[in-house]
Structures are given as structure tokens and as C-alpha cells.
Amino acid sequence: MSDASRPIAILGGTGPAGMGLALRWARAGETIVLGSRDAHRAEQAAKNIKTRAGNQARVSGMENSAACATADLLVLTVPFEGQAALLKQLKPAIRPGSILIDATVALAAAVGGRASRTLGVWQGSSAQQAEELVPKGVSVAAAFHNLSAELLNGDETLDCDVIVCSDDPQASQLTRALAARIPGVRAIDGGKLENARALEQITALLIGLNIRHKGHAGIRITGLPSEAYR
Amino acid sequence: MSDASRPIAILGGTGPAGMGLALRWARAGETIVLGSRDAHRAEQAAKNIKTRAGNQARVSGMENSAACATADLLVLTVPFEGQAALLKQLKPAIRPGSILIDATVALAAAVGGRASRTLGVWQGSSAQQAEELVPKGVSVAAAFHNLSAELLNGDETLDCDVIVCSDDPQASQLTRALAARIPGVRAIDGGKLENARALEQITALLIGLNIRHKGHAGIRITGLPSEAYR
Numbered sequence: 239m240s241d242a243s244r245p246i247a248i249l250g251g252t253g254p255a256g257m258g259l260a261l262r263w264a265r266a267g268e269t270i271v272l273g274s275r276d277a278h279r280a281e282q283a284a285k286n287i288k289t290r291a292g293n294q295a296r297v298s299g300m301e302n303s304a305a306c307a308t309a310d311l312l313v314l315t316v317p318f319e320g321q322a323a324l325l326k327q328l329k330p331a332i333r334p335g336s337i338l339i340d341a342t343v344a345l346a347a348a349v350g351g352r353a354s355r356t357l358g359v360w361q362g363s364s365a366q367q368a369e370e371l372v373p374k375g376v377s378v379a380a381a382f383h384n385l386s387a388e389l390l391n392g393d394e395t396l397d398c399d400v401i402v403c404s405d406d407p408q409a410s411q412l413t414r415a416l417a418a419r420i421p422g423v424r425a426i427d428g429g430k431l432e433n434a435r436a437l438e439q440i441t442a443l444l445i446g447l448n449i450r451h452k453g454h455a456g457i458r459i460t461g462l463p464s465e466a467y468r
Numbered sequence: 469m470s471d472a473s474r475p476i477a478i479l480g481g482t483g484p485a486g487m488g489l490a491l492r493w494a495r496a497g498e499t500i501v502l503g504s505r506d507a508h509r510a511e512q513a514a515k516n517i518k519t520r521a522g523n524q525a526r527v528s529g530m531e532n533s534a535a536c537a538t539a540d541l542l543v544l545t546v547p548f549e550g551q552a553a554l555l556k557q558l559k560p561a562i563r564p565g566s567i568l569i570d571a572t573v574a575l576a577a578a579v580g581g582r583a584s585r586t587l588g589v590w591q592g593s594s595a596q597q598a599e600e601l602v603p604k605g606v607s608v609a610a611a612f613h614n615l616s617a618e619l620l621n622g623d624e625t626l627d628c629d630v631i632v633c634s635d636d637p638q639a640s641q642l643t644r645a646l647a648a649r650i651p652g653v654r655a656i657d658g659g660k661l662e663n664a665r666a667l668e669q670i671t672a673l674l675i676g677l678n679i680r681h682k683g684h685a686g687i688r689i690t691g692l693p694s695e696a697y698r
Binding site: 354397447454457460 | 666670677
């Protein structure tokens with residue numbers, strides 16, 4: 239990345255995960271468009287990020303479809319129960335050639351169950367469900383499931399790796415570059431989109447560890463050669 | 469642990485994972501009984517471990533059922549395709565009150581598929597399948613899925629955490645104590661046995677990373693309070 243003229247639209251971006259990513263990327267000099275169902279809420283959230291990231295930060299807020307139309311780098315940070323409906327609604331607004339980075343996890347909380355359990359998704363994972371719902375020619379990458387929203391919204395350097403899965407090598411590379419802009423994060427190519435299944439399971443495991451041990455768990459991958467980490 | 473008079477039987481223990489655990493625990497002073505279908509093979513493997521761990525090491529080898537009858541700490545390190553059959557065979561030999569530590573992962577390799585993919589197991593995970601197959605009163609813990617067999621068989625300190633899942637708090641604690649005897653390993657209570665689902669998925673992900681990046685991947689869990697790590 240570092241091409242700050244290429245904005246990143248964070249859809250459903252006023253939740254904790256979206257806000258945290260927006261804060262970190264705004265601080266790194268990226269141009270952020272926060273999307274929300276409610277344009278006013280998005281504007282307020284953008285103001286909030288600007289206050290924290292400094293006045294030079296480039297952050298705006300607008301309704302999800304409008305946000306979508308401003309960018310070809312889209313990050314989806316909604317609870318699983320909202321994912322399919324939002325993608326169907328956004329379909330006409332998504333620009334051809336866009337990259338959709340999906341951070342959704344099918345937690346059982348979506349249907350009133352525990353956040354430490356997952357639902358089975360017919361396609362194999364939330365990311366693969368997203369791929370079925372985006373227009374043709376739009377690439378999907380799965381990433382950012384395992385960063386603590388609470389830590390992202392803080393000021394500390396993170397201690398976590400981001401594994402990126404995508405069937406499109408360019409989408410994977412761009413997503414890894416974005417991940418590496420977050421202080422303390424190393425990005426790792428996790429191969430095909432289908433491997434998102436495992437990434438999404440890890441989130442449920444980490445949520446369980448957080449409940450049990452009262453922490454903000456993340457993961458580091460050890461034992462790979464240094465060129466595997468970005 | 470450290471109660472070296474309480475032997476650990478490693479069933480299917482002549483494969484790379486079993487041998488690696490045996491080596492590390494033998495070096496730590498534990499008493500190891502290696503089990504194999506073939507008693508002669510088990511004896512040879514035990515000799516091999518003794519050569520590497522030093523002559524004071526307490527390691528013997530015998531047929532799986534015989535190994536099972538000598539210990540109440542059982543570690544199962546067989547490929548998924550052999551798990552159910554071995555447990556059915558061992559059922560009469562497993563002592564009441566034993567703890568079975570299952571390290572099995574239902575990799576698709578079991579049916580000729582890829583080791584970076586998993587099979588769906590009806591019970592939810594290989595560990596839960598094991599629980600269905602052990603005699604009443606035997607506790608199952610899931611652990612050690614994500615330690616590289618190659619690194620275990622080496623001499624270096626590991627850089628990996630072991631998450632332990634069990635419905636029996638005492639089995640979990642004993643398993644964590646055993647894990648922590650491996651140099652470089654921190655043990656973490658991962659809660660209920662059902663959470664083994666996520667642990668087993670991680671193995672497939674790590675295998676995929678190893679193939680892609682030519683490494684020996686492991687995981688560390690970050691962000692938990694220090695008392696969460698043993």
C-alpha cells in the first residue's frame with residue numbers, strides 16, 4: 239500500500255473491529271472511508287477517529303453503499319448475521335475489480351449461542367460465503383479475524399500475526415501489505431481462500447481463551463523462514 | 469508430573485510425533501512406554517530413544533495393549549485412520565481412571581486427500597470421537613496437535629504453546645504439566661474438550677503454511693495474563 243490516494247472503505251465500520259482498523263490505518267497515513275447503515279453514525283465515527291489519529295488523518299464517514307462506491311479496497315467487519323444481507327445490498331455499488339477483505343466469523347452468537355463456538359457455513363467459511371455473494375471479477379481475501387478489537391482501539395503495538403487467505407495472489411499481497419501497516423503485525427500468506435475455515439475457528443478459540451483467562455488473546459506463527467513474514 | 473514413577477504410555481508411539489514426545493519426556497526424566505502394533509518395532513524405537521536421551525533414560529517398548537496396561541497416562545499419536553480401530557482394540561486394556569491424551573487430527577490425508585484439509589468428524593473433533601470410544605471413567609484431554617514432529621525430534625528448545633482441552637479439570641492439569649516439561653513449551657488451559665475442534669483445524673493450517681513456506685510452523689498465544697501460561 240502506502241498509496242494513500244487509494245482509499246480503504248471499511249463497511250460496517252462503526253463496530254469495534256472496524257473502528258480499530260480505521261484508527262490504525264489512519265495513523266499510518268491511509269485514506270479511510272467508514273461505512274455504516276446510518277450516514278450520520280458513520281460521520282460521527284469518522285470524527286472520533288480523526289480526534290484520536292490527529293487532524294492530518296484522512297477519514298470520512300458515509301452510508302455503506304456510498305462508502306463502497308468511493309473505493310476498490312473494501313473491508314467487511316460486520317457480525318456474521320449481517321454479512322449476507324449487507325453484501326446483497328452492496329452488490330450494485332461494488333466497483334468491478336474491487337478487492338473485498340472479509341473479517342467475518344460465523345460465531346454461534348449470531349443465533350444466540352456462544353461466541354466461543356462457530357456455526358457450520360455451507361460454503362465452508364464466512365469468507366467463502368462472501369465470495370459467493372460478490373459480483374464477478376471481485377476478489378475476496380480473508381484476514382484480520384484474530385486481532386483483538388480492544389487492542390486495535392488502543393495505542394500499544396500489537397503482538398499478533400495476520401494470516402491472509404485468497405485465491406487471487408494480488409488481493410492476498412495487497413491485504414498483507416495493509417496488515418503490515420499495523421504496528422506489531424506481521425502478515426503471512428495463508429494460501430487459498432478455503433483455508434479461511436481454520437482462521438475463523440481460531441477466533442472462536444481465542445474468544446474462549448479471553449473469557450477463561452481474562453485477556454486479549456492473539457496468535458503468532460513461529461517456525462517459518464523470515465521471508466514468510468511481511 | 470515429575471512423578472517419574474508414573475509411566476506415560478505413548479500408543480502408536482513409533483511414528484514421528486510419538487517418538488518426538490518420547491524423546492523430550494525421556495530427557496525430562498519421565499518413564500516412557502512406547503506402544504506399537506509390533507512389539508519388536510516398539511523395542512527398537514525405545515532403544516533409539518535411549519541412545520539419544522542417554523542411558524539413564526527410562527524407555528521401554530511393547531505391543532500397544534501391553535503398553536496400555538502398564539500406565540494410566542496414555543498418549544494417542546496415530547493417524548486419524550487408525551484412531552477408532554486402535555481405541556476399540558485397546559478398550560479392554562485401558563485401566564479404569566486412566567487419562568487418554570489425544571493428539572489425533574482428522575486430516576483429509578486419511579482418505580487420500582490433502583494434509584492441509586480436514587474431514588468433518590460427526591462428534592465434532594477427533595478428540596470427541598476418542599471420548600466416545602474409551603471406557604467409562606476414562607478422561608480424555610486433547611493436546612499436542614500443533615507441535616512440529618520434526619522439531620520435537622531435534623535438540624532445540626521449541627517455540628510453541630500447547631493448548632489443552634478437556635472436560636476433566638484434573639486431566640487438563642496433568643496434561644498441561646506434561647506439556648510444560650518440553651523445553652520452550654508453555655501450556656494453556658483451553659477449556660472444554662469440544663474446543664479441540666479449533667485445535668485440530670489449526671494443525672491443517674500449519675501444515676499448509678509448512679508446505680507453502682517450507683518451515684516447521686507452530687503457534688504462540690499472545691495477550692493472556694502470565695498466570696494463564698504454565
